[in-house]
Each structure stands twice: as C-alpha cells, then as structure tokens.
Amino acid sequence: MSTGVRPRPRVVLAKPGLDGHDRGVKVVGMALRDAGAEVVYLGLQQTAAQIARAAAAEDADVIGLSVLSGVHVDAARQVLAACAGEDLGDVPLVVGGTIPPADVTRLRDLGVRDVFPVGTPLDDLVARIFAIAAEEEVSDEQ
C-alpha cells in the first residue's frame, strides 16, 4: 500500500521506566519538530507495551527512547520484545541518554538502530533520525 514518499517522518518519543529527566527528550522533540518531523511524545513512565501500542497506532517511522537512569539496556530489550509482539519488529528503535560507551555496542547488538549518548550534537542526532526514517520509507516500498 505504497503511497509514495511520506513528506514528514513520524517519530514517537517516550521515556520508559521511572526516570523523570525530560530535558533531553523535550529538546530532541523540539529540534525534530523544527526540522519538519511529526513528533508524538508519550511522556513519562511508559511501559514497553504502551510504547509499542502507541507506535502502532501512530504508524511510527522511528521510535525513540530517552533514559538517564542507567536502565537503557533493560528498557530497550523490553521495547524491542513488545514491538515484535505488536508485529512492529521492523520499526527502528533509537535510544538516547546517559549511556556509557560499552553500552552503545550492547544496545546495537540487541537490535537498536542508533544510539545517542549525552554529548551527541543535536544536528547530528536530527540528521541520523531523518536518515533512518528515510531508509524505512524505501524499505516499506520494496
């Protein structure tokens, strides 16, 4: 059911777990929005099931998690599993936050498409999310 290239990528952002540090996710949301993305921010304390359901309902091109409490590996694993359960296994997941270098590899090994540790330049982050969304468009049409 290809309808051609969608003009604006749809990005669903969420904070899984109990962490309340939302400065980063809001800045990222505003930057993506200003760059032309449609951003749906689900808010705090989202369970993996809630995130997967919302991603399906919103027809997300990319799902982004923000975690600053150190539980990014657990959170990513749970969201990936929940997405597979919602038959959303191919929607790319990206994760940002306080992520030590060793965990970048661990997250990628789990199947996280891209990782944005604290210190990632904002322009770089926006460009990478747009690139991932564009790849999805191409693969959806094939």
Place this chain on the structure above:
Amino acid sequence: MSSEPRAVVTDSGIPLDPVYDAASVAADLAGRLGRPGEPPFTRGPYRTMYRERLWSMRQYAGYGSADDTNARFRYLLDQGQTALSVAFDLPTQLGYDSDDELVLSEVGRVGVAIDSVEDMEAVFAGLPIDQLSVNFTINGTAPIILAFYLVAAERQGADMAQVAGTLQNDILKEFLARKTFIFPPDHSIRLVADVVEYCSEHLPRFNGISITGYHAREAGCDAIQEIGLTMASAIAYTEAFLARGLEFDAFAPRLSFHFSSQLDLFEEASKVRAARRMWSSLALERFGAQKETSARLRFFSGCSGATLTAQQPLNNVVRSTLQCLAAVLGGAQSIHVMGYDEALEIPTEESVRLALRTQQIIAHESGVAKVIDPLAGSYFVEHLTDEIEARAWELVRRVEEGGGLVELLAQGVPQRWVAESAYRYEQEVRSGERVKVGVNKYVDDDGVAPPLFEVDAASAARQRERLAARLAGRDGAAVAAALATLRTALVDGTNSMPHIMQAGRVGATLGEIADTMREVFGVYREPQPW
C-alpha cells in the same frame, strides 16, 4: 544579517556594560545590603558566616543496598565530609517496593533502595543519627522516608530534639522539573504540610522542606527564572501552610532553600544575594514575620550536572571548581560538588573524593572564606544583584497574575518556560554563540575515557531477598490495622505523620504505605508539553 557585534550578556541574558562605576549602583546601598545576619540578609544569613563555621560539605551519595550506602557514608565521613546527603533509587522515590512488577533494573541504580524501616536502620548502622546532619533528596514519598528515619532514630535511642537535617519535600518543583510526583497537586501539598507541621512541633533542628530552584535550573531555565520560580514556590507553600492554620513564625525559620550553582561566576553569586533580599522582603512585609529568623534565607547549593560535558570529562573538574567558588562567594550553608564523570555515570569513589577535595581546597587554601560577603560593594556585583532581583520580581508578578504557581503548573505553563529555555540553550551551543569548551570549540577526540562506576548487579537481588524475609517475619494483622488507621487519617485530614510512623514500626513497606495513599488520593499524569 547584521554585522554589528552581539550584545555582551550574562548567562541569563542581562546586558553588560564594559565597565561599572559608582553611578551603576542604586542609592541607599547600605540599606539594601544591611549587615550579615540582619535584614535584608543580602550579605548572608548569619553574623559570623564562615568565620565561625564553614559551609557543610555534603556530597550526595547512595546506591545499591542499604549496606552499600552505609559503606559509602562511612568512607565520606572518614574523608572529612561533615554532613550526609542521601540519594534514593527511583522505585523508592515513586513509592514502589523493590519487588514491584513495574520496576525495571532500577533497584539501587541511582540511589539506595528503601523498602522498610529496617533498610533505613541499615543505612545508618553505626552512625549516630542525633549527631549527624542529613539531607534527604525525596519528595513524592517524603513523609514515608522521614517517618522511617524517625523510627530508625527511635530505635537508636536518639534524642529527637537533636535530630538535624533537611527533607527536600518540595513537590511543586517535581511538577515543574524533577518529575517524581505521585499524587495530584492538592493532595501532594497537603502531605508537604503534614510534614512541615510535624517538624515544627517535634523536630526543632530539622528542616521539613527545602524550596528548590535547582531542578528547574538543571532542566533548562536561567538564573532569573530559577530565583523567580523559587520565590513563587515559597509564596505558594507559605499560603498553603497559613491556610492550614500554622503560624508563619512557627515554620518560616525552618524553611530551607536549594539553588543550583552554574558557571557565570558573578551572576551566580549575585543571584543568591538577590534571593536572600527577596525572601526577607516577602517574610517581613508580606507575611508579617515577627521573628527575624523567619526572614533569613539559608540555602544548599548543588553544583550543576547539566553544565558538565561527556566530551573531555576532566574539564568538568574545572567547571565544578568555578561553581563551588560561586556558591561560596554567594554564602551557601552547604554545598555539593559534582563528580567529573557524572555526564557518563554515577560517580566513582575516586571522583567523589576529588569533588570533596575541591571543596576543601576552596575552604582552606583559596582564602575566599576568610571574609564575609567579599564581593559586596563591587559596582558590578551590586548592579547585577539589583538587576536580577528586579527581573525575578517581574516573574513573580507574572506568576501571581496567572493565578499563582499551583494554577500555572496545572496548565503546564512554567514547564514550557523551562523547556523552551533548554531548547534555546541547545540552539546557542549548536550555533557556536555559546562556547562549550571541548564540545563546540577546542574539540579533541583523543580524550582519555575515565574509569566508570559499575553497579553491583547482584545487589538488587539481595535487596529483594531481604524484603521477602521481612514480609515473612512480620505480624500481618498489625500491618493491616496500621494501614487502615493511616487511611482514615488521609481521608479525614488529620496529620498523617504519626500514622505513617506507626505503620513503619510494625513493618509496613514503603510501597504499601504509598499504595494506601494512591487509593485515597489517586495518581497524577502531567499535561502534554506541546
């Protein structure tokens, strides 16, 4: 595009002249300053300040189990730290026990896990509570944590009149910025008032609330917004406590404040001088304080994690030193300095020691603590203090015209101010207008990665085992009866503190007490940011 040079401004955007002189300072400087320890307290809350007693060096710490945290506390006290500050894990902050199914790998992750009074006893094992001053960074579950601490103190045989410390217990800034609220605002404020009332009656050396601008600042607002929003909070709490029937002079002397200390040295030092003058004016003129101590603002200064960088992390040692210096020049009563590795992980023992040494070098080697309020009379600093005060009052006025802070928070308005300010900051970093060394200038990828702290993965499992053993060993009927009595108090509005303490004594867990509150009060979901 204009080729005009950009205006030179402070971190919060106040325009700066190249040089200041006598004409820059408002008339009646002597009256606006007063003397240290006297209204309007611009120069400091105490007459003798650091001459008599240095600030408390209070490194925020806590992780893993109660035993792990007890060991870190003993280490810090051995190293010359003079007060304690407890970090709690997120389940504890949000009212979940370590075995709750909603909890991910968050047990003991960013602070210590407290499920029961016994955990609190273990945190302070061998540390005499009535000889310590302890800060508790806890808000949504503040009454429960205080109750558990007081029961632990009882079991040590402590003299309650000597129990000293500070409970953060500032729920408004949780809605604004820190986000560990649980219940809707009205019920949350009632619990804050329960604690403040209890403290004013039973704990003469304990601060039942620390009114906090720190987290809004860390979440992105500027120094003027930090001071203005903190004063708006102080007004909202004061009005709530007065409405409850408390006398202003019964609680105001024990109100404590908490600010951030960031990198614009003179603005940060001026900001807290302005804040002291503002609170003095509110207390004496608006709330009719009879006691001078009701008008005396005392504060804890937390240095800033948000200004630290993951790039070239050793540069953060220098940033933290400047922030600590600003706090000292501003006359802080206690200070926390960040570990240089905190953009990457919770700090290692080595980086915490360096943070403490930073405070000790400023205290004992720099000479800045030898004279009270050494910046006073500087044309520039006095001008800046006046300017920050004027702009912060303007913000207070806007909040009051909008119906007060509680009303605006329900609409999500100040939350948006903070988020927009954070976004503006990032755009300035992005454009290079705001220089961050090692991030957008003097970039160098060869930096050495510091060794990072690793949480003991087995610690959470041990905590769950300990909880299971306690649940098995307690008198279930006594717990049910205590929780039923607590529920009645929550419904009928009598002070809940004695009932929470009783529940703790008979072995009710933090999660069970919070669940009782959730059943009575409901839970809060915040408005959408956009």
